[in-house]
Amino acid sequence: MTDAPAPAPPLPDRDWRIIGLIGTGHFLSHFYMLCLAPLFPIWREEFGVSYAVLGLSVALMAAITGLLQTPVGFLVDRHGARPFLVGGTLLMALSIAAMALAPNYWVVLGLAITSGIGNSVIHPADYAILGSSIGERRMGRAFAMHTFTGNLGFAAAPLAIGLMTQTLGLGWRPALLAAGLAGVPVVAAIVLQSRILRDQARPKKHAAPLGREVLLSRTMLMFFAFFLLSSMAGVGVQSFLIAMLDKLWATPLAVASLTLTGYVMGATGGVLIGGWYADRYASHFTFVTALTALSITLLLAIGLLPLPDAALPVVALVAGGALGASRTPRDVMVKHAAPPGQMGKVFGFISSGLPLGSAITPVPFGLMLDHGVPWLVMPTVAALLVASLFCAGTARGGALRAARVPAPSPLPAE
Incomplete structure (x- = not known):
């Protein structure tokens, strides 16, 4: 039996605002994961380290993100997603911005770890908020836009960093400072609009495993x-x-x-x-x-x-x-x-x-x-x-x- 499709009305303004807020944070998450690799040739000359050592910055950021997602998920369920989303996005953005002031590569490496800590919040917090804030009949489109904006972040990072460092000639420090500080207004928007972001309802004690x-x-x-x-x-x-x-x-x-x-x-x-x-x-x-x-x-x-x-x-x-x-x-x-x-x-x-x-x-x-x-x-x-x-x-x-x-x-x- 074939399911008969029915046209859906446009998403209400509230749903678009929620999807936009969460999607923009997800864009930044993926952008920051890929914004360091285009700088490797410059860092190799400036810091005098090998490409293998440079690769540690990306590897550690990804590893910390993956390892901490589950424990962060427990905290999100216990205390609510919104404060973690705000704090994690801000930590992620400021860590990237602070790399612009790094005197050596080892400081960059430490900041990559802190950025990974902030990044670990994004998936558990985003899905908890989307699952609770968006109507069930629009959940697929909300999840789709979440994935789509993350993919756009991956695509935009090398282009943006290359444009700032090569075409505009800003140098890698101003480029990272600009990229990191771009996250601050996103955090401000999430804070100002946080009233429309709902936390998931907490189950009664022993109501579920x-x-x-x-x-x-x-x-x-x-x-x-x-x-x-x-x-x-x-x-x-x-x-x-x-x-x-x-x-x-x-x-x-x-x-x-x-x-x-x-x-x-x-x-x-x-x-x-x-x-x-x-x-x-x-x-x-x-x-x-x-x-x-x-x-x-x-x-x-x-x-x-x-x-x-x-x-x-x-x-x-x-x-x-x-x-x-x-x-x-x-x-x-x-x-x-x-x-x-x-x-x-x-x-x-x-x-x-x-x-x-x-x-x-x-x-x-x-x-x-x-x-x-x-x-x-x-x-x-x-x-x-x-x-x-x-x-x-x-x-x-x-x-x-x-x-x-x-x-x-x-x-x-x-």
Whole structure:
């Protein structure tokens, strides 16, 4: 039976303001994660350190962010998300701004750690606020915009830093100072508008399983694995697609770069399609499965068939779009599985699989290229995505059994 779509009215002004506030903070979070790497050549000369040491700044920021998300999630559930969102965003922004005054690289490294501490607040606080402040029938679009603004932050960071340091000739210190201080008005806006940001309702004592009981349940562990494996697959494509095409088919660098750009653009824009779908239909897992299967097929074609140069960017665009569109229903599935009042810890724990997956992937995929088996890259990506679907299905089944309800029926039209 096909769910009949119904046109939805425009989001109320209040919902747009909430999505805008949370989305802007998420943009900054991703922007700050990627704004240091473009400065590595400059820092190498100025501070006299190796690229390996420079890489520690990004690695530590990501590691601290991932490791602290779960404990921060417990605090968000206990004390409310708004103060943590304000404090975390401010700490993140001021840490980046303070790097402009750093006398040596070790101060930069310390500030990268403090920025990571601030960044660890974003996912648990954002999802707790969105889950409580946005109407259920608009949750998919809210989550989609959250992911979309984060992706824009990743895309904007190298461009903005390059523009300020190279085109405008500001130097790296004014560039980082400007980037960091840009977060201050965002924090001020969150504070001034905080009355429209709702904290999740706290459950009655013993009304639901608490703490580690929730996170160590089979359902949540499977969702964590879903996020982890999806991240491993996605980073494998983004990090090694160009090198794989070169080694397999001697694809020109310009074509390979355009192919990667197509994949990233598709993945970024696809989340908005997924948000639209998630708000109109209840068959989220079926949607995720179908689109992931399409993406697997197209990625295998890129890695195993000598496609024409003109076709590569188009195939990659569709593959990325399919995978991106599957991501928002995934987030909504997690939201529905989270016990009342515990979205902070649930999303903090599950989304920590994303940076962990990013950390695991590069070495094994790099070894495939080093040992002359680049044809293994896309089949490995495909295997990771298939495994992620198995984990998603297991998690969904566990959530339905825990709720003791049948599979969800289509949502009524708005």
